[in-house]
Amino acid sequence: MKYHSTDNVCIITGIHPSNLRRWYRYGLISAGEFSEGWNEKQLEDIRTLKMQTASGATLRQIRQSRQSGIPLHSYGWVALKGELLWLLEFGSNRALSRYFRNIVSDYSSNDVINSLLRPLNRWLQEDIREGSRRRLQRFHQCIVQRADSLTRASSRKGDTPLFLEAVSVKDDNEIWLEAIRLYGQGFSVEVSSTVSDAPAEISSRHEHHLMWCGAGISIGMQQHFYNSMADGKSVMLCGPDRSVTPSIN
Structure with missing residues (x-):
């Protein structure tokens, strides 16, 4: 066998x-x-x-x-989105944290991020109903907490170290969602979430460096990327918007 x-x-x-x-x-x-x-x-x-x-x-x-022996029936990601929204509104911090821990363990990172958490994040960002700011804040706290927990666990296991630098973002959650997704690919992810035109300091222990572009890249940071490439560093641009902008605030 x-x-x-x-x-x-x-x-x-x-x-x-x-x-x-x-x-x-x-x-x-x-x-x-x-x-x-x-x-x-x-x-x-x-x-x-x-x-x-x-x-x-x-x-x-x-x-x-x-x-x-009955065929599988499920309401899929729509039902999970509803459960998460209920917890964000009414659930305790402990229940919400446990739910996030379980869904990341139950599903592949690509599926849970791309089919559930990113769409839910967009929905929460656009929500203007009463309590929307509180729900979005709780969501942010949960994904940061989960990303930090996964980083500690993957570091202890000796997973491949990766540095994820926020060059630009559309919202405060997208960089942490990407960190959780990358954990599922077998990386120990260290996040630099502060957006700046000055390159973040990266230690030599990281084998990979991803520069996240959620809302474009400044000319200065693009030049930093090219310089890093020329120096033979393992660096890559990633994210939904890698267009060049005069400056990133």
Whole structure:
């Protein structure tokens, strides 16, 4: 029988080890002898789970479907958005923190960020109803707390160190959401969230440097990027808007 190491399974599926552990403890991955690694049946289970969770189905819904033999039914990301909005309005800080911890462990980082948290962030930014500022502040506190917690955990495990520098942002949340997404790709992320025309100081321990452009890049910071490239540093521009602007405030 062919076996796969955890590292290889993560490369093949794009799933973080913490997701694998969560899914296995939940009984959604077939039992196996791990002295040899993950077997082919387990790899098949993981691929199926990746597809099911990508739709927003919860682990409980997936397990109930398997136990009952009834086809999987889920309201997907819309239902999760509703749950999060309820918690932001009425939930305790402890309940809200626990919910964020669980959803990051239940879903791949790409899915939970791109299908749930980024769309919810945009919705909260545009919301003008009573209490909108408080809900947005609670959301911000949760994602910063979760990003910090993941950074500490990944640093202890020796994940690849990465420096994420905010060159420009449209809002205060996008840099932290990207940090959580990158954690799911196997990085230990240090965030520089303060936007400035002066380059952030980066230590030599970081193997990668990402410059986040949420609202363009100034001429000076673009030149800094080119200089870093010329010096052979592992640096890359990322983000939704890399257009050049006269200055970034």
